[in-house]
Amino acid sequence: MKKEKELYSGKAKSVYTTEDPDKLVLLFRDDTSAFDGRKIDQLARKGMINNKVNAFIMTQLERAGIITHFDRLLSDDESLVKRLEMLPIECVVRNVSAGSLCRRLGVEEGLDLNPPTFEFFLKNDELHDPMINEYHIRAFGWADDDDISVMKRLTFEINDVLKQLFFEAGILLVDYKLEFGRYHGQLVLGDEFTPDGCRLWDVETREKLDKDRFRQGLGGVIEAYEEVARRLGVTLD
Numbered sequence: 001m002k003k004e005k006e007l008y009s010g011k012a013k014s015v016y017t018t019e020d021p022d023k024l025v026l027l028f029r030d031d032t033s034a035f036d037g038r039k040i041d042q043l044a045r046k047g048m049i050n051n052k053v054n055a056f057i058m059t060q061l062e063r064a065g066i067i068t069h070f071d072r073l074l075s076d077d078e079s080l081v082k083r084l085e086m087l088p089i090e091c092v093v094r095n096v097s098a099g100s101l102c103r104r105l106g107v108e109e110g111l112d113l114n115p116p117t118f119e120f121f122l123k124n125d126e127l128h129d130p131m132i133n134e135y136h137i138r139a140f141g142w143a144d145d146d147d148i149s150v151m152k153r154l155t156f157e158i159n160d161v162l163k164q165l166f167f168e169a170g171i172l173l174v175d176y177k178l179e180f181g182r183y184h185g186q187l188v189l190g191d192e193f194t195p196d197g198c199r200l201w202d203v204e205t206r207e208k209l210d211k212d213r214f215r216q217g218l219g220g221v222i223e224a225y226e227e228v229a230r231r232l233g234v235t236l237d
């Protein structure tokens, strides 16, 4: 399937139309950003690694019965996906405290969260993706009651599948962000699941294997992403 017109170019991916109005090409670029685009770099191989890790995770989720936008890999850094009408909402689940939760609530990093927490954020870089709740979502029409319950249900189902999958690879799934969109009336998991959008720690040492290495200037970002791929059994080259 060939790319036609660039529909959108985000911070890490570009989105193209195809000859099929129901399908898009996602191009995973090497661009890496943090702090709402204020820290930017190019990390060679990141696009390829994320494309392949995302394909693997989306396929595992489909096997577990969760409908995703993923269709197939097209090349090292491109995937074919269903064209969704994205909701402007990010769903974040946390199994362990880290990141903005610690900054917001003054709690230390690394506390087990049992039960896991669920948070909604508005997808808006200019406003720094503010936290919102279900009342904001309903009042401003970003989604309806059904969408809210489907997003919560799917996000927790995904947690059960992925916590186990990563644990078997010696990795703790600390937290992650998901985005959903509508496909012919049905809410479907979109965007990506890669070390750019989640926190992954080594189970034994708690070494960070995700984008926090970039955010915090720890170095070894690509090596960590490659390690995640290797442990999951994702073939890269």
Ligand code: ADP
Pocket: 008, 009, 010, 011, 012, 013, 014, 015, 024, 069, 081, 082, 083, 084, 085, 086, 179, 181, 190, 191, 192
């Ligand atoms: P951002 O927009 O946050 O900078 P990206 O660089 O990852 O993020 O850009 C990818 C964009 O594509 C995001 O805005 C995401 O919501 C959107 N997107 C992801 N999957 C789909 C899809 N299946 N259909 C339509 N849009 C999608």
Ligand code: UDP
Pocket: 090, 092, 098, 099, 100, 101, 129, 175, 176, 177, 196, 197, 198, 199, 211
């Ligand atoms: N996240 C993301 N995109 C965003 C915001 C958050 O992928 O725009 C991911 C982030 O990588 C982490 C989880 O969502 O895995 C929770 O992020 P948090 O709220 O702690 O914000 P951060 O500390 O990353 O600013």
